[in-house]
Amino acid sequence: MRLAGHAALALAAAVFLGPSLAFAQPKSGGESSAEDAKNKARELFTKGAKALDDKKFSESLELLSRAEELFHAPTHVLYIARAQVGLGRLMDAKATYEKLRDEKLPPGASPGFIDAQAKGKAELDDLDRRIPKVVVVLEPKSASGLAITMNGSVLDPAHLGVGFGVAPGSYVFEAHADGLESGKVTVEAAERTTTEVKLVLQPLGRAKSGTSGSTVSSTGGGWSGMKIASLPLMGVGGAGLVVGGILGGLHFVRQSEADDKYATCFQTCRDEIESLDEEATTFGNASIGLLAGGAAALATGIVLFVVAPSDAPSDDAPASATAWVRVVPGGIGVEGRF
Incomplete structure (x- = not known):
């Protein structure tokens, strides 16, 4: 809804009130009066859009309504609905959006008018989910x-x-x-x-x-239980892959150290070599398990997130999920908080 400064506002007004005004409807007769109405509507729309951008919704609604009284354009109607939403007048905004949705644009209507109607339809869908x-x-x-x-x-x-x-x-x-x-x-x-x-x-x-x-x-506005449940799975799966990769690296480090010891002091440091071999085996087995489990958990979480319905009985975003893997003597532990 926000516009990028005064230049964007002026450009928007020029676009919808410029070459496409042949399809807009002046509210008074006469060529001179129609041109005056068009110019005044352009000025009022620019000011109204700026007020909307500044969240001055009452001022914006007044200016945009005056512009629409002078010269009808779908763009006016779209911005009027947005101002009504900003004021919390959801039912009035719904009626305005429906008016915009139901308007029959003439053949050859400008892209600006067509775009305004398309945006109005999408915003009406969002508004319907908000209305009690x-x-x-x-x-x-x-x-x-x-x-x-x-x-x-x-x-x-x-x-x-x-x-x-x-x-x-x-x-x-x-x-x-x-x-x-x-x-x-x-x-x-x-x-x-x-x-x-x-x-x-x-x-x-x-x-x-x-x-x-x-x-x-x-109703709506939040995330479904299935979508929320997918977050811990993805968190644990991602952590498993990361730690599995680290342990895989440690496996190769210990294996390399054991090989070096074997080459330089096989008889005198056999116990140290066996200890390094055991560590390498532990790290290797843990790495394989974490990589496999992490990949499965991550894949399952992604699938649940994608297929889960978006709406849920909550207005709150889901709480963040935290997962970590802990290496302990004789094993690996996965913990989470979500």
């Missing part, structure tokens, strides 16, 4: 004179039992029917969550506490 979802479940499923309210406003019956998006914030749900009512259920709808609201209708004045309520689950 609410599912209202009613028990019993129907009743005479039923009315469900959300923050005091009647909820569309089509939303019952079906997830729908809401702006982040606090919501109070309640259900009423002929001679029946539910308790009030208050929920905090946060980004990347789905909240199930359960409303249980009971005779008036006899509603029992604990019958109505809500449950919250996180």
